[in-house]
Amino acid sequence: MAAEKSRPFTPVAAPRFPTYHTASDLPPQARIICEILATTPVHEVEARLAAAQIQLTPEIIPRVLKLSYNNPSTAAKFFRWSGLALQHTGYSWNLMVDLLGKNQLFEPMWEAIHSMKKEGLLSLTTFVSVFENYCVTGRFDEAVMTFEVMEGYDVQPDTVAVNSLLSAMCREENQTVKALEFFERIKAKIPPDADSFAILLEGWEKEGNVAKAKCTFEEMVICVGWSPQYMFAYDAFLNTLVRGSNADEAIKFLHIMKGKKCLPGLRFFSNALDIFVKQNDLAHAVAMWDVMTGGGVLPNLMIYNTMIGLLTRNNDIDGAFRLLDSMAYDGAFPDSLTYNMIFECLIRNKKVREVVMFYNEMIKNEWPPTPQNFTDAIKMMFSGDDPEMAVEMWKYMSKNNISPRDDSANAVLLGLCNLVRLTDLRRFAEKMIDEGIIICESTMTKVRNAFLKEGRSGRETYDHISSKWKSAYLKT
Template sequence: MWDAVKSMKNEGLVSLATFGSVFSSYVSFDKVKEAVLTFEVMDQYGCVRDIVALNTLISAICREGKTIDGLEFLSVAKSRIRPDLDSYAILLEGWEKEGNVSLAKTTFDEMVAEVGWDPANVPAYDSFLSTLIKGKDGVNEALKYIDILLQRKCYPGIKFFRDVLEDFQKVGNVRGAELIWKAMVEKVGIRPDTEMYNLMIELYCSKNYTDTAKKMLDEMVFTGAFPDMQSYKVLFHFLIKNRKLKDASVLFNEMVKNEFFPIKTDCIAAVKIFLDIGDPYVAVKVWKFMIENYDSDLDETGNLLINGLRDANMLPEAVKYAEDMIERGIKVTSATLSRLKHSLSREKKDGVYEELLRKWKSS
């Protein structure tokens, strides 16, 4: 490796990127000491040992999960090269990845003492808060430091906010998500985007708080975010699953109007449930949507609808949709036909059945 570096030096090609590669190679083979020694001889190859070079080495060390070595190196090197915001942001990102709350606090305190409070230091603040929140009493610790930052006119960024919501959504921590949401929106003034609203909607739905999820959906447009397919899909799925069918019916209409079409599996479940509760009109509405937008795996739901209409004493409608299915090439089963025959015979409408049978046989 060094032969190549010497050759590059002779050709005037050595740069900081060259040494960055050397640092990374040594650290990846657990040779941090050699990486530090390389830093010490950089100037012999025409590269300045400045803060950029120092941060390049710290970054190489922390990327390999050796943040403690990066901290020790900085504690020695800072007597010669003054650390900057990036130096501490790199270390705090390392502690975030390693989940070391105690040393993150130590590094944060040192950062404040060395470089002070700076509104531009958002990456460092984000990493620090993200580390805190994973520790003991993490939410309260993070909220405490958010208040401290605000007192100093410094603010965490959207990365922290988004990462926390993702983590809380995965573990189902509704309370933690609500507290952070309130702090970041009301105190910091961050406007959540659609993806972040979706995380909250999914979190609420997963805990069966569909009413609160619906409020989040309605709130979005007033904050500059707009529901997308994911917003509607998640909420509709859980409204159907939890049999909040009045809300599901309203949301279905809104989805179709806005061209955010429900997925087929949720439509199938909706048809079945609306028939089960004796609301065939909404079931028919969902079925009409299905046949207009899906062209496969419709047989079972179609037969379910026909039988449901028949059971709801809507025999003319049952015949109508059976005929429509036949014309569309959707299979009407012999069992469904048999049930229709029985009902039509009872109503003395054998001719209607004969015509239906003729169409069925010729299809």
């Protein structure tokens, strides 16, 4: 296999391809050969291989080739040398073709293909490798030419071959138009299937081309109809619409798909909902949710939480409660995140009575508030005429060792200061200091002011608390 003259090969630095250095369970003979190929000049390879006196087996050859992509010239020497002792399998030939193609040695690659034809070992797998390696290097015309000459090599260019070339093209950046050009030329001769359209739609999705996606989807419906089996195509099309700010059309198509019993799966709904969350688009999220659940698609916990998060962000408390009530019916049981998003929303909207009721439900279901939500709830309870519940929350935190609770402790002390509940203030302050909780200097100022209003006895009480606080502060 002569080296390509028109385009000299520049060796690619490892670790572009896997090497024998990191291969596990590699037979000793294969490892020795790999090391020879990696460290020996090309003109000495055959002599080194012969001197090693390795007993070749059909299994060793592909193992060596897979780990020698970084050494194409010596790998080619090994392939030729080993072929004198053993007849290469079609699998080994395909590896050699791929190795040469990956290294842009296209002339020797074609020489290998000619040899495979003589041996009767060519298959579609061979040509798929050629498609991919041409497309990776931007040689799309050569990839199409390869497809066109397949029949001359006794390999039928069928729909699978078409899809393989389309896929190789669409994987490259902004090349779906090239794939479409090939598709338009070939579709009259080789009818496309659903996979053909799915590949193009995924290409348009990656490129964000809404107009082309619509055209391709319309043609797909005409050519292959509707089927739940075409889910990947539907997902790609709808994702393109949603990401392209065409949510109204996406909802319209979802209604059509629902009528055809061809709704997409959770992959699409999850992706679309994430986009609506980023856009804070509650209206389209709700519309999509109604189609999804009305069509029998069961949302999982993650999707429920995403939707509840969007509802609570927009202060739609009733909507959040409706979803919370429906979760168990869909087998998606609420977790800490579910409860805390709703709890936070209730606090933010100063729903004192609802906060108390929901807090009790959270404790009953063993999903307590987060430390931050505890702090915010305690503050709200003191300002919302329910200080006993604030104290109850603090006691729960302390009893269950929920941490960090420094902020909540300071909120309790400030609330008691404002209510001038000095007996409780002293009791809680001393206990908090004993527990090593950090009391802020600003909080201590409020505590001092509250006690000083009580004259001498109040000053003595504060001095006692202050002494303990300073002692604890110095220890830390």
